[in-house]
Amino acid sequence: MNIAVVGIGRIGLPIAVKLASRGHQVVGCDVDATRVDLVSRGGNPIPGEAGLGELLSRVVHSGNLTATTDTIGAVASCSTVLFAVAVDVDANGRADLTNLEAAARAVGKGITPGTLCIFDTTLPVGTTRNTLAPLLESGGLKLGSEIHVAFSPERLLMGRVLEDLDKYPTIVGGLDSEAGRRAARFYIEALGTTVMTLGSAEAAELSKLAEGVYRDLNIALANELACVADIHGVDFSEVREAANSQPYCHLHVPGAGVGGHCIPVYPHFLVQGEGPSELAALGRRINDAMPGYLVDRLETVLGGLGGRSVIVLGLSFRPNVDVTAHTNAVDLLHALRERGANVYGHDPLLNDDAVRGLGFQPADSLTGFDAAVVHAYHNEYRDLDWPALAPLIVDARNALDPEGLVNAGVRYFGVGRPLR
Ligand SMILES: NC(=O)c1ccc[n+]([C@@H]2O[C@H](COP(=O)([O-])OP(=O)(O)OC[C@H]3O[C@@H](n4cnc5c(N)ncnc54)[C@H](O)[C@@H]3O)[C@@H](O)[C@H]2O)c1
Numbered sequence: 001m002n003i004a005v006v007g008i009g010r011i012g013l014p015i016a017v018k019l020a021s022r023g024h025q026v027v028g029c030d031v032d033a034t035r036v037d038l039v040s041r042g043g044n045p046i047p048g049e050a051g052l053g054e055l056l057s058r059v060v061h062s063g064n065l066t067a068t069t070d071t072i073g074a075v076a077s078c079s080t081v082l083f084a085v086a087v088d089v090d091a092n093g094r095a096d097l098t099n100l101e102a103a104a105r106a107v108g109k110g111i112t113p114g115t116l117c118i119f120d121t122t123l124p125v126g127t128t129r130n131t132l133a134p135l136l137e138s139g140g141l142k143l144g145s146e147i148h149v150a151f152s153p154e155r156l157l158m159g160r161v162l163e164d165l166d167k168y169p170t171i172v173g174g175l176d177s178e179a180g181r182r183a184a185r186f187y188i189e190a191l192g193t194t195v196m197t198l199g200s201a202e203a204a205e206l207s208k209l210a211e212g213v214y215r216d217l218n219i220a221l222a223n224e225l226a227c228v229a230d231i232h233g234v235d236f237s238e239v240r241e242a243a244n245s246q247p248y249c250h251l252h253v254p255g256a257g258v259g260g261h262c263i264p265v266y267p268h269f270l271v272q273g274e275g276p277s278e279l280a281a282l283g284r285r286i287n288d289a290m291p292g293y294l295v296d297r298l299e300t301v302l303g304g305l306g307g308r309s310v311i312v313l314g315l316s317f318r319p320n321v322d323v324t325a326h327t328n329a330v331d332l333l334h335a336l337r338e339r340g341a342n343v344y345g346h347d348p349l350l351n352d353d354a355v356r357g358l359g360f361q362p363a364d365s366l367t368g369f370d371a372a373v374v375h376a377y378h379n380e381y382r383d384l385d386w387p388a389l390a391p392l393i394v395d396a397r398n399a400l401d402p403e404g405l406v407n408a409g410v411r412y413f414g415v416g417r418p419l420r
Pocket of ligand 1: 006007008009010011012029030031032035071084085086087088099100102103120121122123154155156157158261262
């Protein structure tokens with residue numbers, strides 16, 4: 001099969017590589033010329049993605065994967081086009097479709113009759129049909145008869161995308177039943193996945209929002225319960241373990257907010273839609289308030305933050321990735337600064353410029369602070385000299401072992417974990 005993947009970022013590139021490794025002729029299209037050049041030479045722009053480097057090099061050298069900035073030219077010879085161009089929210093919390101719309105327009109100018117176009121990027125419900133599909137007609141072909149369009153959300157976790165591609169069923173929904181059938185056949189034949197075909201593109205779009213909003217709300221509930229636990233001096237970790245020992249309870253882990261490209265973004269897509277979304281908005285408010293809540297607790301414990309030196313460890317949105325999209329480390333920084341603290345930042349996966357770019361002053365050494373807030377507990381932090389770092393450790397993700405820290409001679413508290 002000849003396949004184009006438009007947007008060879010963290011999600012699109014592993015998908016392109018996987019398809020190429022299954023013997024298909026794949027072209028990755030991107031506006032980022034540096035990335036295209038690197039990939040064309042078999043270089044891996046995402047070193048943290050498990051198994052990608054080796055497979056990428058292999059498929060480029062076998063000739064199964066090429067990369068280009070010429071999307072219009074590339075899609076002309078492809079029977080299927082996948083879109084993996086990112087969509088974020090703008091300052092007003094609305095989906096910013098600018099890049100994806102540009103990609104759809106370019107693809108529309110190049111495709112030939114019979115092409116199947118599948119949008120993989122998570123979208124507000126109705127966007128595939130009402131906004132993106134019409135742009136595919138920019139070259140004069142007609143939707144339905146000459147262009148077949150479906151939506152199929154990516155259900156992948158950065159760092160293990162190649163593994164996840166085989167793990168979960170692929171969800172598809174077409175603009176019409178023919179498009180849905182073609183998309184299902186494509187994934188079965190090209191990727192070898194099992195497929196769940198939903199009744200429409202809208203159903204598939206909503207299924208992805210449902211997954212994301214479920215997690216955001218679950219975390220919001222865990223956060224609310226953790227705040228109750230704090231009032232009563234109860235350790236929420238044991239409460240959660242006890243509650244989850246019953247098979248109908250699946251409480252997630254509380255923490256100082258929710259970061260990343262996905263979970264904090266998708267509730268906004270629901271909120272901007274036509275239907276009810278009060279709960280999704282409430283979950284966002286609860287989770288967004290958590291960094292401030294944690295810093296308030298720190299202020300109380302220290303008896304004030306004015307002039308205190310506080311280091312935030314792990315600035316990426318989660319451990320062991322270098323991605324800082326919507327990272328709550330920045331929310332912690334703002335909350336700490338508002339209360340007068342001198343704030344430093346450290347992340348072994350980011351260079352000093354990137355640390356400064358987030359607004360932090362890079363730490364010269366990991367010693368001598370009044371308090372340390374552990375935001376992303378990277379593997380590199382496992383052997384830290386905690387007593388040398390600070391006498392008080394704040395666990396923003398409940399990732400540390402309180403017992404071990406207290407035994408080492410430092411004070412500790414987490415989200416719904418009492419001061420020890
Ligand atoms: N990152 C995740 O963990 C994850 C997980 C599941 C689903 N997703 C979905 O995948 C989407 C893509 O995420 P990502 O992390 O790969 O984003 P990314 O920013 O890493 O990659 C997007 C790529 O699209 C390129 N691009 C921008 N405009 C373009 C255009 N007009 N034509 C061609 N390429 C263009 C960019 O240069 C970039 O390389 C997200 O919006 C999300 O819906 C992401």
